[in-house]
Amino acid sequence: MLEKYLPSERDSWAWRHADLHDVPEIVDMAESMFQPEITEVFTPDRRKLTKHLAQAIIAQTYNNLEQQIIVARDKTTDSLVAWAWLGRGGYTMYAPEEFAEAHFAHIDLSLSTRTRVTVMAQILQQWRLWCIMAGTPVLVSTSIREDQAGFMNLHKSAGFLVRGSFAYLKVE
Numbered sequence: 001m002l003e004k005y006l007p008s009e010r011d012s013w014a015w016r017h018a019d020l021h022d023v024p025e026i027v028d029m030a031e032s033m034f035q036p037e038i039t040e041v042f043t044p045d046r047r048k049l050t051k052h053l054a055q056a057i058i059a060q061t062y063n064n065l066e067q068q069i070i071v072a073r074d075k076t077t078d079s080l081v082a083w084a085w086l087g088r089g090g091y092t093m094y095a096p097e098e099f100a101e102a103h104f105a106h107i108d109l110s111l112s113t114r115t116r117v118t119v120m121a122q123i124l125q126q127w128r129l130w131c132i133m134a135g136t137p138v139l140v141s142t143s144i145r146e147d148q149a150g151f152m153n154l155h156k157s158a159g160f161l162v163r164g165s166f167a168y169l170k171v172e
Contacts, residue, residue: 002158005121013081013119015126018057018069023050025080026071026106033109037145056085065134070126072119082107084123088136099138100131117154124158131171139169 007015018026027050035044057069067088072081085103092099105123107116124141131139143151143165155167162168 002121013072068130100136102141141167
């Protein structure tokens with residue numbers, strides 16, 4: 001697994017649950033860095049993302065095992081380094097296991113590749129630990145990005161079974 005990437009004091013960022021004050025910066029990051037990846041298929045709507053994110057953060061406040069929305073902020077500047085959103089309650093048509101689905105994992109693209117890999121590995125670790133706490137037996141992560149090879153290789157390193165742009169982890 002990726003234990004060497006666990007959050008530590010050496011990191012220049014710190015993780016916490018997102019709150020409503022984070023929403024504008026999260027949406028800004030999604031728009032500025034990742035929106036071009038979807039515009040050929042979907043019509044981005046800032047208000048819709050803001051609404052769903054705010055509702056999910058409020059729901060998380062009252063039941064943190066329903067979903068997980070986390071942010072990493074720079075310890076010095078408090079700028080947004082990354083954010084991730086994981087939800088539960090998914091099922092396939094052919095199996096009884098519930099799965100948690102990664103909705104978003106966005107990392108500031110101006111960071112070095114090494115830092116982005118570390119941050120993403122920490123996201124994967126936090127998702128896995130959340131699934132253990134929530135009793136969710138399967139974790140699913142996908143990517144719509146055109147260049148996803150590194151992302152999927154990191155999943156393989158974390159023990160996921162990768163099939164195309166989908167990565168599956170049986171959480172034990």
